[in-house]
């Protein structure tokens with residue numbers, strides 16, 4: 001197997017040590033670079049291979065991080081027989097195929113969100129992981145924010161009574177990631193704002209609600225702004241043709257949960273409105289409420305708790321600070337799961353973990369189906 005782009009002299013990473021996990025990272029953008037740096041920050045890990053299409057960036061990153069083997073194509077990296085882990089940070093549509101190939105080749109897989117663009121794709125990944133007895137995980141880093149964890153702990157210890165409704169959103173005023181990028185190609189991304197930002201919101205919400213099953217969804221999608229040439233994150237693109245814009249810039253849905261609770265979901269990349277960029281999760285319980293409001297990735301003063309004490313309305317504002325760096329935490333957890341699995345001391349119920357991974361993709365899948373059919377659908 002010869003590297004397809006460059007072949008630097010093999011570095012120390014080529015000397016195998018039984019306890020060291022050897023990693024190959026696919027993708028050189030924000031996500032791939034974060035994976036690379038996160039793996040490199042952990043003990044007992046060597047990133048030995050890197051793949052991506054941008055030749056200069058590939059050379060730069062491999063030189064910076066001392067990576068011996070570089071490839072222009074992810075399949076060539078996966079074909080190496082000396083990797084324990086493959087980390088996938090490519091356009092969405094490639095996730096399932098690359099992951100299945102890696103899992104079938106005996107590698108553990110860490111994959112960016114969305115896990116796959118369809119529920120069938122996600123199921124194929126899960127089946128391959130189960131057959132191979134390898135770990136499959138997704139990059140749900142937002143859920144590891146300290147404020148999300150604080151709310152999860154508060155719900156567990158104090159509780160707010162039965163949660164009967166939630167409002168969950170991620171909204172931007174001008175945040176389409178390039179009007180003509182792969183993010184706005186239905187073929188490469190599998191959808192728009194919903195499949196891009198929705199996985200984090202849905203993951204955080206389901207985590208806080210205790211992993212309920214969603215029974216039905218009724219969704220709408222709109223792509224008017226992008227098609228009209230508005231709303232690009234990079235304002236240089238503003239008002240250029242949106243002719244190639246093939247996805248939605250806004251999705252809204254009503255989710256009915258199996259316990260009778262409901263969720264109003266709204267995800268949008270762009271809108272002529274005051275919102276600049278904010279993530280919001282509001283939980284309404286019989287005995288209290290919680291609102292997590294994160295404008296522009298703010299790291300403090302993001303939580304409000306609402307209670308009623310003998311007829312007096314109380315609002316609490318806990319002092320919780322978000323340190324950042326959630327990707328390394330997720331990747332460290334993934335590595336720990338891989339080690340535990342190799343040593344025969346499982347740290348989690350894999351079947352339940354797979355169910356949760358699949359549920360997130362099935363909800364997004366159902367939203368797109370509902371929007372296309374113009375009616376409520378069963379998840």
Ligand SMILES: NC(=O)c1ccc[n+]([C@@H]2O[C@H](COP(=O)([O-])OP(=O)(O)OC[C@H]3O[C@@H](n4cnc5c(N)ncnc54)[C@H](O)[C@@H]3O)[C@@H](O)[C@H]2O)c1
Nearest residue numbers: 027028029030031052053054073074089090092112113139
């Ligand atoms: N978890 C998060 O917070 C987060 C943040 C940003 C992006 N993401 C996800 O990460 C993924 C990548 O997003 P990005 O913003 O880094 O995109 P990007 O366009 O910046 O990078 C994509 C990379 O994939 C590479 N690539 C494409 N096809 C390939 C192939 N066949 N073989 C090898 N490499 C290939 C490209 O060369 C590029 O380096 C997406 O799925 C996105 O949803 C997640």
